[in-house]
Amino acid sequence: MRLTTTVNGEEVTREVEGRLLLVHFLRDHLGLTGTHWGCDTSNCGTCVVWMDGEPVKSCTVLAAMAGGREVRTVEDLADGDRLDPVQQGFMECHGLQCGFCTPGMMMTARALLDRNPDPSEGEVREAISGQICRCTGYSTIVRSVRWAAEHECAEREEASS
């Protein structure tokens, strides 16, 4: 089937099988390999991307379902050379080790901060509870998201004053 979708702001059209999963479309057809595939039961969340602004597990979405919609992946998180505060936060607070869960975690974190700019530790933990990390034990991920929240709050205050 013919699939037309917008990925990271660019419209792409590809011939795909109806059963193709979005995660494989992104990785194998578009070469966007930042999104990972860590389980086969929709538990791990290493495949989290956005569809129309909502985080989704792309292993549990057919590529066909992205037709006519906007998909955003980790590759689009930075604005050119300027990292998103979430990316910066993960680096500053050592929120990653092997880096395999990181893209999905950051996509969820970005979506959380867009809805809730100042989440509590508990709210961050709740937001990433559909995702597994085997390296960090989560504390530094929570700190990374809080780092981004604090920096964005500070930036907004500076801009408004």
Added chain:
Amino acid sequence: MLRKEDPRLVRGRGRFVDDVQLQGMLHLAILRAPMAHARIVSIDTAAAEAHPKVKAVVTGEALAEKGLAWMPTLSNDVQAVLATDKVRFQGQEVAFVVAEDHYSARDALELIDVEYDMLDPVVDARRALEPGSPVVRDDLDGKDDNHVFDWETGDRAATDAVFERADVVVSEDLVYPRVHPAPMETCGAVADFDSVEGRLTLWSTTQAPHAHRTLYAMVAGLPEHKIRVVAPDIGGGFGNKVPIYPGYVCAIVASLVVGRPVKWMEDRSENLVSTGFARDYIMRGEIAATRDGRILGIRTNVLADHGAFNAQAAPSKYPAGFFGVFTGSYDIEAAHAEVTAVYTNKAPGGVAYACSFRITEAVYLVERIVDCLAHELEMDPVALRSKNLIRPEQFPYTTRTGWVYDSGDYEPTLREALRISGYDELRKEQEERRARGELMGIGVSFFTEAVGAGPRKNMDILGLGMADGCELRVHPTGKAVVRLSVQTQGQGHETTFAQIVAEEIGIPPQDIDVLHGDTDNTPFGLGTYGSRSTPVSGAAAALVARKVRDKARIIASGMLEANVTDLEWTKGAFAVKGDPDRSVTIQEIALRAHGAGDLPDGIEGGLEAQVCYNPENLTYPHGAYVCVVDVDPDTAQVSVRRFVAVDDCGTRINPMIIEGQVHGGLADGVGMALMEMIPFDEEGNCLGGSFMDYLLPTALEVPDWETGHTVTPSPHHPIGAKGVGESATVGSPPAVVNAVVDALKPFGVRHADMPLTPSRVWDAMRGRATPSF
């Protein structure tokens, strides 16, 4: 210092095995056994071969014709690459398909028809040696039972004697259940055989690329210089990626047969059912003491379930790994252990998941049995430990099983953990809560690790000595590249090895690139596991930098027209003693080493060196952990309220990275203690084969970790650093279990086996034994 790895990883620009795309690459999928034990009657591959996108279908019989149906394991046993005669565990590799894409390869698996003749499986290790038990390994000449090995350590007679005269003897049966390291990235490989050059390139998820290359040379008959193994970014290893799996060999064979690159990437279920499990030790622990709490002796016998093939990754002379350190942190009079290993119809493995070669089991044994003793003596578990800790003046301390602990100052570490946790107040709070009927538990664990295998005189894997190399080249402009034989899987080697070398040679870490994982471009060594990178390769890195610095000193003496003994080294420059204005920086020396002008007599151009470091001993980091749990009396749900971890790994290279290592290990410990298990039913069906059943902690099941540290350097290590990566996984499970048992004290509970799920805790509260598998 922030990590050098992060910029690519936060942009989605890491390069993991499944990211590798090569021109003309095909995809491989493996057909697996649906049952635990059966004879293969026939395999019909005709329909799969007829699939329009399929390029090859290969069975065990076809591999046998090439002599590749079986491969050696890291324990000198053999393992089937593809089953020929029988399948011996559920999930075992039976055939593989190579197709144009991953989806078609999976389709074709459905078209293969295998006829099996079902056999009774051996599931319960305790019954594996019973007469009449089915024989798992009838492929081995003359093998008519399921016995793998017996091993013992310590002094049996002396230990029996102290048990005879002890005031108190406590014994407990402790099961360390089968768990799985479950790295987020599963195992996989891309094999690319170039038939013109006769050269194989293999990208793979390996923690030990050089050892793998040597083994492939042995298995596939290709010469070593024609094999290039590349371990790119690895999405976590945790010991899962030390062994060679049939999938890797299948990918290599497929590329040889089809003449195109072939990718194999297993899914999560395949990872959980077929790759290296961890633990599965059934232990009887016994401890003897005086009435006032002086520990006299510890003895244990262990039944080890090794699955269908003995593929345990451990040094050759250590079939039970380093379980011999089960006497822990205590100065005792006698100890003895015996371990019997058996075959069962389960996946192979045993040593994985940050176990430091079975030290998880050893520490769990000693830290649980000491708590059982405290329970019996009605003593505070901290007081009991304090009374028996090895004292600082006793180091280097030779244990009753022959391990020479390098250094330790245990009491301050314990005190620090008590201080951070507010132990005395916690006990008061517990008393108050108990009075109100609430179930609060406090668990303590004090452990000594043994990491950094190891001295080559007695430690090898398949004959390869456990030394590790490091190479340092300083470029003409004073930038440098360090090449490692070890292989990071997230532990931050690209950052910390740059720091080690920077500290010694005065080049800023930003100017030092660290390369690893490519066997064509890195020195030989045995890889990363057993927390051995810092003790072995870290030592090599410091020494290679010193070697380069020694040469730099001679070149500097020529540049400054001074005697080498008149030079002093400070912060990246040599200066003439007493005349600090006359100095040259390491960058200036590098340029001279490569540039015009004479060098001192006997000095070659260039500025580089290589070191292969053979450690004289292991390093023995230690730690004191305190865990606080609440148990819901109505649902028996355990929640970990606090976890305090104080670690001492000697000199700390990068505190931020150490803290991250500890956090990750603590989550492992909480997961194993409360949630994780790979169980089997009576027919040998694996019941933990997906993330629906194999539960890993999320951010909601673990607390915000509280860490601290003390510093007791290793006297024999060039920079005094000890390994640490596995300490928290080793040390934390007993702390959690001790805490839960402590919480259940009002119910008279002395022990319950992991994982302490609500149903198991509920049973324990009602005096029912927990299931033992």
